[in-house]
Every structure is written in structure tokens, then in C-alpha cells.
Amino acid sequence: MKKIVRLVVFLALFTIVGFTLYNVFLFKPEVSGLKQLEKLPRSKEVKLYIDPPPRSGEISVIAIQGGKEFTLFKDILRENIHEVSFKVEPRKVGLSDGDAKVVVEIKRFFVLKDRYEVKAKVDTVPPRLKVLFYTSNILQGGSGGVKVNLKEKASLKLEVGDRIFKSYPLSDRVQVILFAVPRNFKGKTVKLVAEDEVGNVSTVLLKVNVRRNRFKTFRIEISKMEESLRAKALEILGYDEAIPLPDLFKKINEDLRRENENQIRKIGQRSVGEKLWQGHFLQLKNSKVISLFGEKRIYTYRGKFVSESVHLGYDLASVRNAPIPASNSGVVVFAGDLGIYGNTVIIDHGFGLMSLYAHLADYDVKEGQKVNKGQIIGFTDTTGLAFGDHLHFGILIQGYEVTPLEWWDPKWIKTRIEPLFQ
Ligand SMILES: [Zn+2]
Missing domain, CATH: 2.60.40.10 (Immunoglobulins)
Incomplete structure (x- = not known):
């Protein structure tokens, strides 16, 4: 009988010791998200993740400043509670702006305490x-x-x-x-x-x-230009299998256009924080505007809708292979082939402002090269998706196309833009 009692006592002790060690070592919770407590603005939602959560316990988040303690959050924890979220409002609990210490404490298994500490900065004043x-x-x-x-x-x-x-x-x-x-x-x-x-x-x-700006819409029947479009497809895509013209045109006007626009958007992010331009922008000399910014083009094939696009620059026609001046001073950020835009030059003028020149015969500038206002950077042609010899001229701000009209206007520049830089 004594033996059995001893065995029971032994088993009970063994279980308690084993359970304790198991909890102490294997169940020590990891707390992630503590970094959020390093910066405490006027108001902040904080989410902490506890893994593994204790079977039963308690979490407290306390800020210590000037020897005083300020409770930011307190709650009970259970087995299935992995995440606790709470709002920290330093002023409401009495914290002042300045340095503090934040302690996250998890109490579990009656006596065990796990402490996590971070240095915090309290700043409750929004930027003026x-x-x-x-x-x-x-x-x-x-x-x-x-x-x-x-x-x-x-x-x-x-x-x-x-x-x-x-x-x-x-x-x-x-x-x-x-x-x-x-x-x-x-x-x-x-x-x-x-x-x-x-x-x-x-x-x-x-x-x-x-x-309000009124943008015109044009309808273009592409069956009338089957031959020239196929020739363009061959030039731009490098192939022209026996794809029906509407599909071929969709590829160029939608897929390739999107790809080219994305590339332009990316280039547009690379602007320098220095104002490189002076005064208004130059327009191609003796040129006639043949297409405006914002025009919508709807393409049909034998009367059926195929595709549509918006024209994001000005088309300027002059003589064949007309010399193109840099519309303002800046640095060349792109000189190369740009799909539907053909041979293209993009000049960065600083502060997110760029100008774009497309469908060129060739370009006489290199990426990284400084150019002066009026300096010849290339010659007009029909490379890319262009039929008659012309310059497609665009102005970009952080990669978004805008109408160049305002930038060509000395008065607009003087009253709307110059004051920004004075
Ligand atoms: Zn154009």
C-alpha cells in the first residue's frame, strides 16, 4: 500500500516538475511588433503578436517616464489569443513628449513573467x-x-x-x-x-x-491602313505572323502602350531636386499642331470596335527630318527605343518635370548628358507608331503626362510656376 502511495506522489511530482519545465522553456512566448512602441505619436493603433500564447495569463504594456509608470494596455491572455491590439494615446495616460521606456510583460502559469523592453520617443505634436x-x-x-x-x-x-x-x-x-x-x-x-x-x-x-478641358474624340477605321499598319507592326514588334489586323493592333495599342507608359512612369521618378530649366519651354520651330493633348482615339475594323487610346502629347509637324531643339535645359534621362514612341529622348528638368520627344529619326544625345535650351537633340521622323513625319512632344510631371500648352506659355510660367521657386 505504501508503495502505491509513494508511486502516486512520485508521479504527481514528476508531472508538476515536467509541466513547469515544459511551460518555462518550451512555452516562452515570442512577442513581435514591439518596434511599433518605439515611436509614440498623438494616437496610434498597435498590434502585438504573441506566439505561442499562454494557456492562461495576462499582458500589460507600461510606459515608464521620469520614474513613473503609465499603463498603456492590460488584458488577459488565453490559448487561442495570438494577437492583441490597442490604441496608444500618450497624452490621455499622462505621458509627456520626450523619451520613455515601454515594457511589455506577459504573466503566465501563475508566477512566470516575461519582459520585453523598448526605448520609446513620445511626440504628440503634429508637424506644423x-x-x-x-x-x-x-x-x-x-x-x-x-x-x-x-x-x-x-x-x-x-x-x-x-x-x-x-x-x-x-x-x-x-x-x-x-x-x-x-x-x-x-x-x-x-x-x-x-x-x-x-x-x-x-x-x-x-x-x-x-x-474644364474639352478633349475631342476621333474614330479611325484601321482596315483602310491595313498595309501600313502591318509594316509598322513588323517594325515595332519585330514580327508579323498571320495575326488578324484587329488583334495585331490591340497588341500594339494596348499591351505595348501600357508597357511603354509604365516605363515612362518609372523614368519620371528619377528627377533631380534641382531646377534646371529657365523660363518657358520651346516649341518646335515653324511647326503645325496636328494632334492635341488628351484626344481620344477610337479604332474600328470594318465598323467594329477594336481598341481605344488617349493621346498624351502634342504632335507637331514641320519639314521632313526637322531638327529638334531641347525645349529647355536639363539632363537626358532616356535616349533609346520606346515601343510605340519609337526613338525617344526624355530630358529631366528637375523637381519631377521632364520633356519627351518621340518618333525621332535618331538622337544625338546620351543618357546623363547635360543639354541646353535650344540645343539640337535629334531629328523628326516616323519611328514607332507614327505615319507622317512629326514630333510627338510631351511634358511629364513625376511620370504623368500633362498638356505642354501651359509650359510653352511665358506668362503662365511667370505667374504660376516662378513664384514656387522665388
Ligand atoms: Zn503623338
Whole structure:
């Protein structure tokens, strides 16, 4: 009988010791997401992930500042609770701006405590900013700019519809953003968003008057140009199998166009934070405008809809192989073949602003080369998806095409753009 009691006691002890060791060593929870507690702005949602969660326990998140403790969060934990989320509002719990320490403590198995500690910075003041100048009158498909004075270090961006434009520093505390207005923009405001290093966000809505821009629509029957289109397909794609013309045209006008636009968008991000241009932009000399920015083209084949696209530049026709001047000073960021655009040169003028020259015969410039306003960079031709000899001229802001009309206009530049840089 004694033996049995001893065995039972032994087994019980064994189980308790084993269970304890098992919990202490194998069940020590890992807490991820602690980095979020290093920066504490005015308000923040924090999510911590606990793995494995204790079968039963408690979590507390405490900030320590000036020797005092401030409870940020406290809750019970169970086996299936992996994630805890809570809102931290430093001011509400009595924390002051400055340094602090945050301790996450998990109590489990009655007596065990796991502590995780991070150094934190409390900053509950959103970045202050002052708008020094902005273009309140803008045109659909046109351009605009904002000049902002930031009172502290913060990142700044501008939202125009669903487009986001980054800012470039003009001086220590002054930032400039040039932006491209979407062709269908009908908003009443554009939104400045400043975010400081801790994550406090300030937003300012800027009222804008948007002038409507009317874009024409053209219908083009491609069966009438079957031969020349096939020749173009061969030139651009490098092949022309026995694909029906509508399919072949779709490939060029949609797939290749999208690819080319994406490439332009990417190149558009590579602009330098230095104003390289001076005054207004030059238009091709003695040229006739044969196609405008924003025109919609609907292509049909024997009356049936095939494809559509929007023209994102100005087509300028002059004499055959006319010399093309750089419309303003800058640095060549692209010189090469660009699908439907053929031989293309893109010049960066700084602050996100670029000009694009397409369908060239050849180009006399290299990537990285500085060019001066008026300097000849190439000659017009019909490379890419072009039929008559002409220059396709485009202006880009952070990779988005805008109408060049405003940039050709000295008065517009003087009143809308120059004040951004003074
Ligand atoms: Zn064009």
C-alpha cells in the first residue's frame, strides 16, 4: 500500500516538475511588433503578436517616464489569443513628449513573467506647416505647384485625386511639389499631407478652381491602313505572323502602350531636386499642331470596335527630318527605343518635370548628358507608331503626362510656376 502511495506522489511530482519545465522553456512566448512602441505619436493603433500564447495569463504594456509608470494596455491572455491590439494615446495616460521606456510583460502559469523592453520617443505634436504659394487655378490635364514651409522635419506629399506627388526640398525648411492634374479631375481641393518621424500626420486641404478641358474624340477605321499598319507592326514588334489586323493592333495599342507608359512612369521618378530649366519651354520651330493633348482615339475594323487610346502629347509637324531643339535645359534621362514612341529622348528638368520627344529619326544625345535650351537633340521622323513625319512632344510631371500648352506659355510660367521657386 505504501508503495502505491509513494508511486502516486512520485508521479504527481514528476508531472508538476515536467509541466513547469515544459511551460518555462518550451512555452516562452515570442512577442513581435514591439518596434511599433518605439515611436509614440498623438494616437496610434498597435498590434502585438504573441506566439505561442499562454494557456492562461495576462499582458500589460507600461510606459515608464521620469520614474513613473503609465499603463498603456492590460488584458488577459488565453490559448487561442495570438494577437492583441490597442490604441496608444500618450497624452490621455499622462505621458509627456520626450523619451520613455515601454515594457511589455506577459504573466503566465501563475508566477512566470516575461519582459520585453523598448526605448520609446513620445511626440504628440503634429508637424506644423505653412503654405507659401500654390496654384489655385488649374486646368484638367494641366499642371500646378505648391510651396510649403515646414516647421519641423517631416515628409510631405500632395494628393490630387488618386495621384500622389512627392515633394522636393528647395531649402532647409521649404519644399516644392509640382503636380499633374488628371484629365478628368473634378475635385474642389488637393490635399497636402505631412508626416513627422514619429508618425504624426497633418493634412491641409487647398481649394482649387478646376477649369474644364474639352478633349475631342476621333474614330479611325484601321482596315483602310491595313498595309501600313502591318509594316509598322513588323517594325515595332519585330514580327508579323498571320495575326488578324484587329488583334495585331490591340497588341500594339494596348499591351505595348501600357508597357511603354509604365516605363515612362518609372523614368519620371528619377528627377533631380534641382531646377534646371529657365523660363518657358520651346516649341518646335515653324511647326503645325496636328494632334492635341488628351484626344481620344477610337479604332474600328470594318465598323467594329477594336481598341481605344488617349493621346498624351502634342504632335507637331514641320519639314521632313526637322531638327529638334531641347525645349529647355536639363539632363537626358532616356535616349533609346520606346515601343510605340519609337526613338525617344526624355530630358529631366528637375523637381519631377521632364520633356519627351518621340518618333525621332535618331538622337544625338546620351543618357546623363547635360543639354541646353535650344540645343539640337535629334531629328523628326516616323519611328514607332507614327505615319507622317512629326514630333510627338510631351511634358511629364513625376511620370504623368500633362498638356505642354501651359509650359510653352511665358506668362503662365511667370505667374504660376516662378513664384514656387522665388
Ligand atoms: Zn503623338
